[in-house]
Amino acid sequence: MKKSIVLLLVFISALSCSKEQTNNSSGDYSISGKFVTPNGLDPVSKASVKLYKDGTLVQDALTDSEGNFILDNLTKDSYDLSISKGQFRTSTSVDLGDLIDAFTFDLDSLPIDELPSIAVVTGYYDHIEEVLYNIGLVDQTTGEPLFDIIDGQDVADRSTVRNGHHQSNAVAKRNNPMLAPNVDFGFGDFIESPTLLANYDIIFLNCGLNETKTQFGNNLNDFVTNGGLLYATDWAYSYLAFITQGGADYLSFYEPDKSGTSLSTEAEVLDQTLIDWLDLNYNIEVPNATVTIDEFLSSWQVVDTYDPTTVIPWLYGPVEYDGISESKHLAYTFLHGDGGVLYSSFHTENNTSDATTVERLMQYMVFELADMKVTVD
Incomplete structure (x- = not known):
């Protein structure tokens, strides 16, 4: 009997030691990396990082203001990693069994390699396509943009189809010849067709x-309601009337229209992560949480009011309009149906080869717009 008890104690002790050794060897490993735009340079903050093992989610996190993330307390197994900011994504596999004399698997920079379907309608004054191109939404072999560019001045009906890459006055100011319209339809055909809109x-x-x-702004309203994302700046506000119900929802636009006269303002940045992103990644100082916004038209559209229960404002600064001097919010995002909208009273003009502070702001807000749909999915 005593012998049996001794053997039982030895067996229990062996199990205990085995369990203790397993615990000591588990949870000691980490995966780190940095999520960046397709150009491999610009960090993407607040991106969703998800780690799977055998198809089961085991850990998730968000990237920080510099695009960095770390997933720790992992066992030495194989994992699948997915990172996304809305429909801007990348994925990879990680085998921690490959680690030798190290406890962290450093993936370094992981650029976006899965893109949403994007359409840009050209305008005389705003060149958001330059921003998209410069962050790497471009075929590295051909130099062609990985998004469709639609001639914003082409509204005439036609019975024949034109080839892409035609030139127009709407793109005359662009620095990059690759950013001419590259599809076989103009803005008139585009906005009149729910089928074309639904491709993006x-x-x-x-x-x-x-x-x-x-x-035909009702077609844009349906596009957003059904899950699309819409960016509109300054004079393009006129296409938001169906979405805002003439100012009853989200935003109301000041009348007389295009009465903004300020060419520059020191605007308060209302999002701390955006402040950190500008400072840490681009050495753009934001003293007292303010930045210079200097890319207004001489007659820009003022937002009169907004609904704080449905709309997120991004910037706030003193401006002049219609003989009035007061502070106004200058950029907004809001959800509408299953989609979302970004509207800004200022925009990019991109007259320099280097990205300006305003263009960095727009870059950041474009990714925030892209992420809005995730909120409602």
């Missing part, structure tokens, strides 16, 4: 596009 996940309406097709 994100649509960009540059300031300075043709403003004679606003009666």
Whole structure:
């Protein structure tokens, strides 16, 4: 009997030691990396990082203001990693069994390699396509943009189809010849066709596009309601009337229209992560949480009011309009149906080869717009 008890104690002790050794060897490993735009340079903050083992989610996190993340307390197994900011994504596999004399698997920079379907409508004054191109939404072999560019001045009906890459006055100011319109339809055909609109996940309406097709803004309303994302700046506000119900929802636009006269302002940045992103990645100082916004038209569209329960404002600064001097919010995002909208009273003009502070702001807000749909999915 005593012998049996001794053997039982030895067996229990062996099990205990085995369990203790397993615990000591588990949870000691980490995976780190940095999520960046397709150019491999610009960090993407607040991106969703998900780690799977055998198809089961085991850990998730968000990237920080420098695009960095770390997943720790992992066992030495094989994993699948997915990182996304809306529909801007990348994925990879990680085998921690490959680690030798190290406890952290450093993936370094992981650029976006899966893109949403994007359409940009050209305008005389806003060149958001330059920003998209410069962050790497471009075929590295051919130099062609990985998004469709639609001539914002082309509203005439036609019976024949034109080839892409035609030149127009709407792109005359662009620095990059690769950013001419590259599809076989113009803005008139585009906005009149729910089928064409539905081909895209994100649509960009540059300031300075043709403003004679606003009666088809109901198609844009349906596009956003059904899950699309819409960027519109300054004079393109006229295409938001169906979404805002003439100012009853989200935003109301000041009348007389295009009465903004300030060419520059020191605007308060209302998001701390954006402040950190500018400072840490681009050495853009944000003293007292303010930045210089100097890319207004001489007659820009003022937002009169916004609904703080449905709209997120991004910037706030003193401006002049219609003989009035007061502070106004200058950029907004809001959800609408299953989609979302970004509207800004200022925009990019991209007259320099280097990205300006305003263009960095727009870059950041474009990714925030892209991430809005995730909130409702």
